[in-house]
Amino acid sequence: MRIVVLFTVLLLAACSRQAPPSELAQAREVAPVTVFDANFGDADPYDWTGRRPESYPVHGIDLSRWQSQVDWPTARRNGVNFAFIKATEGGDILDPAFERHRQSAAAAGVPHAAYHFFYWCTPAEVQARWFIANVPREPGHLPPILDVEWNAHSPTCTRRPPPSTVRAEMRTFLDILGRHYGQRPVIYTTVNFWKDNDLNDLQGEEFWLRSTAGHPSETYGPARWSFWQYSGTGLVPGIAGRVDLNVFAGSEASWAAWLAQRRQ
Template structure:
């Protein structure tokens, strides 16, 4: 029931083959009509909470509250900043994201940010893995959940993210099934579009699907939610 401003002609496994879909949002989506979004098929949402060790998304609270009222399962995500320590960033996320019953696992967004004016630093893969593992360990212990790691094909490959422990993959692949971009890798969520059109959301929004049936989804939420 979603549209797309830049649709892809899928070959092989298309996202429509999966029954459970959702969105990820930040302040750029503005105000969201969450009941309408849910009515048109939004089964989950990941909401930007923090970035680095001193930036909080200005729409986090309103999105979090709106999704809660509408009954949309939701979790928070942190955009990693390579010029601050993992400990600082984990503590900043914890300070801004409530430990709330029913919340989905915390998400760490890992991607190179070539356009950053303040942090063009690209550490080597061993440093990335060590720091990311520290973040996941701290946040996972605090929320007593197995975190989710969102990433892109280039970041995944360059940093060998399959070597991480205690994280569930959320993989971006907007022109092909994840099996083509991440061969042999199991995934929990797949981001298949960055140009989605969803009733209740003004403008474009990222679209995602869960790797399983509706029954699998219900079981996963029962097992993973706080």
């Protein structure tokens, strides 16, 4: 297994809006970063025709209570270079595995972030307060993540507000968390939600895009992104069952620079 250790990287000057990895420009020395090659499989692989996920060097996962058995040190050695962990949902749901996953990921040295699944029937202010009440502001965390998609199968909320309302609620949530945690959250979304709500109009935000049947350039057009969720059926040593797979948009050096900028 190849392991890359980086000592000097490029870092973007701090600003209130985050630039993509390709725009990291201001040099400075940062702590070493170890990048492990991904030894991942897929229970239902897609036949990629464009740029393939394995062409990116930095891979990671996202998970929730449904990944109940995780050997984090093994997963880390097999390519889990970052983990996005579900924390909260709506204004009153806490993922029961969040604290365990968070502490175990930290103990294994996996850079990690907490994400919130947004409900369109609860005010953004209420949801932001719920996230803040359950996700500690601690050194080493990656920026929080706002997960926005349609809740088509929700037993309590299938509401679809107009795009202007969607974007306004998102900005409220992002602003509150940005002030509390000291850095702007990353936005996760799906192809349909992106198109339905003209999220390309959210200039300057940082995105994590889901696209399991085509490279983001094919499904989102010229959208800028930092993370790409390319599979929902991943197989990772150390994790029982299937798990979502992701890549970071840039090189190992860009990843180290992103970490230096975006870690709390």
